[in-house]
Amino acid sequence: xxxxxxxxxxxxxxxxxxxxxxxxxxxxxxxxxxxxxxxxxxxxxxxxxxxxxxxxxxxxxxxxxxxxxxxxxxxxxxxxxxxxxxxxxxxxxxxxxxxxxxxxxxxxxxxxxxxxxxxxxxxxxxxxxxxxxxxxxxxxxxxxxxxxxxxxxxxxxxxxxxxxxxxxxxxxxxxxxxxxxxxxxxxxxxxxxxxxxxxxxxxxxxxxxxxxxxxxxxxxxxxxxxxxxxxxxxxxxxxxxxxxxxxxxxxxxxxxxxxxxxxxxxxxxxxxxxxxxxxxxxxxxxxxxxxxxxxxxxxxxxxxxxxxxxxxxxxxxxxxxxxxxxxxxxxxxxxxxxxxxxxxxxxxxxxxxxxxxxxxxxxxxxxxxxxxxxxxxxxxxxxxxxxxxxxxxxxxxxxxxxxxxxxxxxxxxxxxxxxxxxxxxxxxxxxxxxxxxxxxxxxxxxxxxxxxxxxxxxxxxxxxxxxxxxxxxxxxxxxxxxxxxxxxxxxxxxxxxxxxxxxxxxxxxxxxxxxxxxxxxxxxxxxxxxxxxxxxxx
Amino acid sequence: xxxxxxxxxxxxxxxxxxxxxxxxxxxxxxxxxxxxxxxxxxxxxxxxxxxxxxxxxxxxxxxxxxxxxxxxxxxxxxxxxxxxxxxxxxxxxxxxxxxxxxxxxxxxxxxxxxxxxxxxxxxxxxxxxxxxxxxxxxxxxxxxxxxxxxxxxxxxxxxxxxxxxxxxxxxxxxxxxxxxxxxxxxxxxxxxxxxxxxxxxxxxxxxxxxxxxxxxxxxxxxxxxxxxxxxxxxxxxxxxxxxxxxxxxxxxxxxxxxxxxxxxxxxxxxxxxxxxxxxxxxxxxxxxxxxxxxxxxxxxxxxxxxxxxxxxxxxxxxxxxxxxxxxxxxxxxxxxxxxxxxxxxxxxxxxxxxxxxxxxxxxxxxxxxxxxxxxxxxxxxxxxxxxxxxxxxxxxxxxxxxxxxxxxxxxxxxxxxxxxxxxxxxxxxxxxxxxxxx
Numbered sequence: 001x002x003x004x005x006x007x008x009x010x011x012x013x014x015x016x017x018x019x020x021x022x023x024x025x026x027x028x029x030x031x032x033x034x035x036x037x038x039x040x041x042x043x044x045x046x047x048x049x050x051x052x053x054x055x056x057x058x059x060x061x062x063x064x065x066x067x068x069x070x071x072x073x074x075x076x077x078x079x080x081x082x083x084x085x086x087x088x089x090x091x092x093x094x095x096x097x098x099x100x101x102x103x104x105x106x107x108x109x110x111x112x113x114x115x116x117x118x119x120x121x122x123x124x125x126x127x128x129x130x131x132x133x134x135x136x137x138x139x140x141x142x143x144x145x146x147x148x149x150x151x152x153x154x155x156x157x158x159x160x161x162x163x164x165x166x167x168x169x170x171x172x173x174x175x176x177x178x179x180x181x182x183x184x185x186x187x188x189x190x191x192x193x194x195x196x197x198x199x200x201x202x203x204x205x206x207x208x209x210x211x212x213x214x215x216x217x218x219x220x221x222x223x224x225x226x227x228x229x230x231x232x233x234x235x236x237x238x239x240x241x242x243x244x245x246x247x248x249x250x251x252x253x254x255x256x257x258x259x260x261x262x263x264x265x266x267x268x269x270x271x272x273x274x275x276x277x278x279x280x281x282x283x284x285x286x287x288x289x290x291x292x293x294x295x296x297x298x299x300x301x302x303x304x305x306x307x308x309x310x311x312x313x314x315x316x317x318x319x320x321x322x323x324x325x326x327x328x329x330x331x332x333x334x335x336x337x338x339x340x341x342x343x344x345x346x347x348x349x350x351x352x353x354x355x356x357x358x359x360x361x362x363x364x365x366x367x368x369x370x371x372x373x374x375x376x377x378x379x380x381x382x383x384x385x386x387x388x389x390x391x392x393x394x395x396x397x398x399x400x401x402x403x404x405x406x407x408x409x410x411x412x413x414x415x416x417x418x419x420x421x422x423x424x425x426x427x428x429x430x431x432x433x434x435x436x437x438x439x440x441x442x443x444x445x446x447x448x449x450x451x452x453x454x455x456x457x458x459x460x461x462x463x464x465x466x467x468x469x470x471x472x473x474x475x476x477x478x479x480x481x482x483x484x485x486x487x488x489x490x491x492x493x494x495x496x497x498x499x500x501x502x503x504x505x506x507x508x509x510x511x512x513x514x515x516x517x518x519x520x521x522x523x524x525x526x527x528x529x530x531x532x533x534x535x536x537x538x
Numbered sequence: 539x540x541x542x543x544x545x546x547x548x549x550x551x552x553x554x555x556x557x558x559x560x561x562x563x564x565x566x567x568x569x570x571x572x573x574x575x576x577x578x579x580x581x582x583x584x585x586x587x588x589x590x591x592x593x594x595x596x597x598x599x600x601x602x603x604x605x606x607x608x609x610x611x612x613x614x615x616x617x618x619x620x621x622x623x624x625x626x627x628x629x630x631x632x633x634x635x636x637x638x639x640x641x642x643x644x645x646x647x648x649x650x651x652x653x654x655x656x657x658x659x660x661x662x663x664x665x666x667x668x669x670x671x672x673x674x675x676x677x678x679x680x681x682x683x684x685x686x687x688x689x690x691x692x693x694x695x696x697x698x699x700x701x702x703x704x705x706x707x708x709x710x711x712x713x714x715x716x717x718x719x720x721x722x723x724x725x726x727x728x729x730x731x732x733x734x735x736x737x738x739x740x741x742x743x744x745x746x747x748x749x750x751x752x753x754x755x756x757x758x759x760x761x762x763x764x765x766x767x768x769x770x771x772x773x774x775x776x777x778x779x780x781x782x783x784x785x786x787x788x789x790x791x792x793x794x795x796x797x798x799x800x801x802x803x804x805x806x807x808x809x810x811x812x813x814x815x816x817x818x819x820x821x822x823x824x825x826x827x828x829x830x831x832x833x834x835x836x837x838x839x840x841x842x843x844x845x846x847x848x849x850x851x852x853x854x855x856x857x858x859x860x861x862x863x864x865x866x867x868x869x870x871x872x873x874x875x876x877x878x879x880x881x882x883x884x885x886x887x888x889x890x891x892x893x894x895x896x897x898x899x900x901x902x903x904x905x906x907x908x909x910x911x912x913x914x915x916x917x918x919x920x921x922x923x924x925x926x927x928x929x930x931x932x933x934x935x936x937x938x939x940x941x942x943x944x945x946x947x948x949x950x951x952x953x954x955x956x957x958x959x960x961x962x963x964x965x966x967x968x969x970x971x972x973x974x975x976x
């Protein structure tokens with residue numbers, strides 16, 4: 001069944017096909033551009049095309065594929081760089097040259113590579129859908145192969161397999177393949193969700209200590225341009241204590257992406273000492289690539305992340321930036337002539353976003369393992385105005401809020417996280433864990449640190465009015481300590497060795513600063529000179 | 539491929555620069571059309587949307603004089619392409635790529651699609667190496683790097699025109715193989731004459747594409763695309779370092795808004811269309827380098843901030859796409875400092891890759907950091923000095939204040955001509971030494 005194109009408006013194409021399903025994939029035009037059905041009528045369908053429609057002609061063919069937009073999941077994902085439609089970018093470059101032209105397509109996984117398969121089941125065993133048949137070694141960890149349908153196994157492979165041959169057959173002759181397609185907009189199933197309690201260590205002192213994230217938690221990083229969102233996201237991608245990182249460059253700069261790819265190829269994971277590329281999947285849909293594919297990119301990424309979560313991994317999904325996704329949603333919506341909500345965004349922006357955030361969490365997988373999917377998403381509010389719809393919708397759905405401050409960034413204080421406005425709803429649970437596992441003084445030190453910073457803020461206001469000379473000696477001491485706290489603790493240069501700090505190092509540094517301050521306060525009370533004390537503290 | 543051109547006289551409506559044509563067969567999206575007016579003059583246009591046999595066309599040019607009965611539309615079956623040839627160097631073209639310098643049109647060596655294609659991020663070479671602009675505040679503190687896009691945020695009434703001219707005149711790379719692509723959008727005749735004089739005096743290779751204020755608004759959207767295709771051609775076909783200077787992007791965005799509202803699209807912030815970010819990204823992201831190939835495209839767009847407001851959608855979206863910004867300040871201009879660059883909010887995100895040993899000089903980073911830090915402290919102290927007075931301040935603070943003045947008057951300000959980056963660094967060091975207590 002092939003149809004014809006009857007209309008084209010920007011990225012949306014009308015075809016004269018009727019018996020399609022909503023969100024089914026299509027190929028349109030002689031070039032075979034990829035698209036997705038977004039609207040159906042009795043005699044035509046509207047298709048959102050993921051590639052440039054320039055040159056597409058009315059009357060050209062439209063070929064339905066009968067499946068929704070999907071990602072291919074199987075061994076070989078790790079270390080890959082994909083675009084928003086899961087096309088392998090390095091291979092595309094080799095095959096088609098440096099520029100991405102419409103209609104180029106290649107398989108997402110290396111279909112001919114071989115893997116060493118260790119079965120966990122044997123012939124005659126019963127398996128449920130989603131159960132693990134066995135595993136292959138992918139870099140440093142076990143990549144489980146899941147059964148797509150349940151039943152009784154009649155044959156199962158052993159040793160070398162590739163992606164094209166079935167890995168097992170069921171008694172009802174169903175073939176089970178090592179790789180499968182998953183519709184990106186459907187969350188992958190699990191047995192149950194568990195409350196998030198253990199910390200996700202990011203290696204960033206200000207986050208881990210003051211605003212900790214938990215495994216399975218969600219955080220947003222909003223900030224105007226130049227506040228260091230991307231650098232922070234990349235630093236977390238490099239240093240986070242997780243098994244798998246999925247990084248989405250969603251509508252951001254190409255040069256930044258290139259730099260990150262270069263860096264990731266050369267750096268090691270600080271926890272395992274193995275190359276970062278071995279635990280990272282990148283989705284790069286830069287701002288000049290297709291807008292509709294940008295909208296799909298975050299779903300492509302989360303599906304891959306859920307797939308590794310189902311193997312019992314702790315997965316961190318980083319997206320830079322979710323605002324670009326929301327803008328893509330707005331563009332697509334306005335091309336469909338939908339009724340706009342606030343600032344032109346479609347009214348379903350908030351529900352889509354909260355639906356997306358709820359794909360995070362700690363779960364018990366179908367195989368009875370514990371896996372988690374955490375998210376840290378950056379937000380780029382226009383004009384740095386946090387009242388705009390995307391930031392507000394994200395705020396309602398996320399568990400932690402890391403606000404980037406333009407004035408801190410101007411002072412070259414990085415990461416420019418505002419310690420007054422930021423918060424984490426996971427702090428209570430996670431602090432308990434830190435107090436037990438790292439240092440019993442964790443919670444007290446945190447209180448003292450925050451109190452110091454708050455007092456400093458008040459003192460600065462006072463000193464601006466009366467002048468610094470009028471302040472008491474203990475105030476000078478406090479200002480000095482707070483300065484130390486800012487420069488040595490809160491600031492962290494992600495381009496140096498200091499870019500990464502373990503919780504032990506973090507708490508030791510905080511302890512040092514607080515102890516110095518307390519000792520100095522006592523000695524000051526005993527009548528020692530301020531200038532002597534300040535000199536000693538330096 | 540059609541064997542003949544199709545001609546239609548089935549116009550159904552005209553609305554500003556949009557034509558509605560009915561009963562059209564087999565038309566392509568983005569197809570170039572020629573519109574022949576009743577009096578015989580021709581306009582160019584492009585297919586915007588198609589629904590069944592009805593086609594919407596946008597016309598590059600003034601639709602005055604067109605009518606429904608006698609206007610003919612010719613469909614050419616081609617997508618907008620840019621004619622390219624090495625002989626384009628040192629020539630001036632209009633926003634539709636017609637020669638403006640009274641010389642005949644060149645013979646194209648090849649045609650490339652004007653819209654360009656996205657560069658595969660895995661084949662991007664991350665920007666390295668440095669471009670000397672000859673302006674100390676840029677070269678020293680917000681260094682421009684090959685493959686970067688770095689906008690100049692100006693305000694109405696500031697000498698951005700003079701600055702663009704200086705950058706055109708003084709920019710060069712250590713390697714030499716350099717070409718500037720000058721794209722002017724919505725230029726007044728007064729400015730046009732000024733820039734033409736500048737171009738005549740230029741020692742480097744250039745290609746100029748000029749859209750005048752009186753020219754078509756749609757052409758204003760096309761001109762930077764032509765310019766960038768030309769830049770890509772010289773960069774990736776001929777291995778040159780191309781610097782595209784585009785002035786003024788505010789006119790581009792206003793043209794985008796005008797066209798968007800003519801198409802009855804939903805307006806976003808301040809009436810600019812919701813896709814402005816993506817549209818600007820399609821232009822700015824064409825800056826870059828390709829792995830394993832010589833040549834680079836660097837972009838230096840000028841944005842005049844409406845009402846001096848950096849949070850206005852145009853500078854805001856630009857800042858989100860570009861890799862830093864150079865901000866001009868009205869206050870410094872009033873103090874007679876030229877170029878009036880405020881280095882505090884200015885930033886080049888890729889600077890660290892373009893400076894240091896082998897590129898500029900080993901101590902570039904330290905000098906730049908020291909200058910920035912001292913100047914930032916000085917500016918803070920100025921606020922204090924205004925309250926307590928200079929006399930109420932310590933000796934050290936007074937020195938920093940003096941440094942602050944010296945930095946603006948001697949380093950940021952250019953009495954005459956260009957400074958090489960080494961002269962800039964020497965000057966910076968000398969200033970630091972002069973005002974640092976022994």
